[in-house]
Amino acid sequence: MGRFIWADLRRIWPGALVMVVLVALAVALGTGVTLQERALRLGSARAASAFDLVIGAPGSETQLALSTVFLQAAALPLMPGEVLAELEADPRVAWAAPVGFGDYYGDIPLVGTTTRLVEEMVPAFAGGRMFVNHGEAVVGARVPLQIGARITPSHGAVSHGGAAHEDVEYHVVGRLQPTGTAWDRAILVPIRAVWAVHGMAGGHGHGHDAQPGHDDHDHAHVEPSAPLDESWHGAGTPGPPAVLVKPASIADAYKLRQEYRARPDTLAVFPAEVLTGLYGLMGDARQVLAAVAIGAQALVAVALVMVTVIHVGQRRRQVAALRAFGAPRGAIFVLVWSQMLVLLAAGIVLGHAAGWLAAVQLSRLVAARQGFELPVEWAAGDAGAFALLLGVGAVLAALPAFIAYRQPAVASLRG
């Protein structure tokens, strides 16, 4: 019987191929949406996991989270410089580190920060060492720069018309191991160097906007050999756009957030929580896409049922002959049913493979552009969805099989 099914499929292979491809495309659409949404959720959760609590100036919570976790370019307001010193002194804080944004090398963001943050966030150096003075930089795993490279940053991404800081040069001295986050695509430099570039070292940081459009470059002056100073107790500490805070305990995390939310001049967010809110939106989008995918699958199913019913009609003679030669009706049912199911199952399996491949390709694209990884993974629920599709296929295949089963044995065998 298997050989007969195979011989028959080979005879009608163009039609069979079209069927398999149609099913595969419809299934791939659904699988791709599911996998990609999951990858986005997993990937961004991983990217956010290093950022327990972020404190910034009042403004958009979402923007504060996106700018720190994904290094999304945006004009963040600056907060009072003394907040940093307060946080450092707070016993509920394990460590706190300022981050400063705004400069780019080409399209790669420069992030001003501290040695502590680099040590805490990145497992180890892939090569080289930490920056030790204001003229040095450390690059993330995905940054296409070699140790020893010398770079001149620009204010704003070059693709957005950023102006070069012509008198500033960083020397790349270290390369980090990958973390799977957007920070793999960043160049990390001492924050005081960033402040110096923007002429903010003098302690008039209050209410400053360090973003494009604000021209405070006139008195930019960086002394490359200036040693690092990572204590913030001086009264002249400029205000950073954001401070990453590692709370000493979970209870402390909530207390800190509450306290800094209550202040009029600061804002505190758990990036993971902000992202969860975004996932809610994303989940809605996924449901819309999933509905579209299911609609496409239903359309394909209806089309296939019509095609196979016609096909069974064209096989009337063959079925009648088999009956005449003594094949029982049940065997005819099994024959038509299993032939259809073979095609559907092939389409479903290929569709899953195609959906997975598409999601992997898309993730690669995002990783190359945004720097953070979107892990495409199967979950236990996918097996259920796979089984459900096969089950629906088995039921659909039963329709033409039943028609063949019901066909009278006496159909014209001549001519």
Place this chain on the structure above:
Amino acid sequence: MTAPALLMSGVEVRFPGLGSPALAVPDLRIAAGAMVAVAGPSGSGKSTLVNVLTGLERPARGTVRWGGTDIAALSEGARDRWRGAHVGLVMQDFHLFPGLSALDNVLLPARMARAADRALVARAAELLAGMGLDRPRQRIETLSRGEMQRVAIARALLRRPGIIVADEPTASLDAATGELIAGLLIGLARDSGATLIVVTHDPALIQRLPRRIALARGSVVAADLAEAA
């Protein structure tokens, strides 16, 4: 399998929209192991008679008794089983399945009926070899028409049926091949002792069969069954 005798009585088959019955056979007997030609112009009810005799069609009225079994009283599934076990069919258009080998074609209906054990597979090969087809693995569509009809005969004989029904077995063959096939069919039926019923227009084939039934407008108009019985 011993050949059964046929006892048909009060059989009537009507098709909707037609005034006169397609087939009306008040009484027809064929002895076990007989060899009968069924002749008649087209539309005379030959195909309907074959369908009724083989259980493909159930007459609205009457009994069709083969040996002890009235197949007109059997359910569709039971008739399928009975036909598979007792009837070998040979048809004008062969009804072989492209893409399968000669051997697989012979075995296909038996396999679908789950009747193909090792002995039957061996018998299929023997039947093909006995008919001079020495490449049983050859794809069926590469054979000549005469060879195809031999494969079809082998398929009909596979399960040693007591009844062999051939519907115009030589009509799509040239005269020489037709004669060869006719001889093969009659010889094999005689060797197996099966009852052979051949629907045919072919005068040469009719001549080789000892008895004949003539049909016209659904009725038996002449039957020289008694004289040779």
